[in-house]
Amino acid sequence: MTDVSRLPGPIMDLWQWQYKGACADMDTEKFFHPEGERGGTRRRRAEAAKAICMTCPVINECRDYALSTHEPYGVWGGMSEEERRDWIRANHRKSA
Numbered sequence: 001m002t003d004v005s006r007l008p009g010p011i012m013d014l015w016q017w018q019y020k021g022a023c024a025d026m027d028t029e030k031f032f033h034p035e036g037e038r039g040g041t042r043r044r045r046a047e048a049a050k051a052i053c054m055t056c057p058v059i060n061e062c063r064d065y066a067l068s069t070h071e072p073y074g075v076w077g078g079m080s081e082e083e084r085r086d087w088i089r090a091n092h093r094k095s096a
Contacts, residue, residue: 022056023049032074046080053078 018024023031031049033042053059053075063077066084073081 017058017061020058021062022052026052028074031076046075049075050078050080 030045030052033045037045053062056062056078059077061077063079065071066076066079067087070088071081071084075081076084079087
């Protein structure tokens with residue numbers, strides 16, 4: 001019999017938090033800007049997405065995922081792509 005004890009556990013456990021997200025059944029367009037969206041329109045879309053995030057029971061898991069994977073697009077865990085980029089840069093400097 002093959003020893004499977006060294007194989008990783010179920011991957012589903014790593015993603016289970018996503019099913020509990022406030023955004024789970026929402027259109028992704030609320031969280032990801034279309035090509036070329038700029039200025040006030042983009043800001044308003046991001047702020048509306050962040051407002052949804054603030055009601056989310058898994059906001060911390062979502063934010064941790066986006067920061068740890070350097071997610072380049074959309075609003076995740078209440079942070080825009082620019083805010084995540086700034087956070088990552090600031091924390092990289094602290095650890096260097």
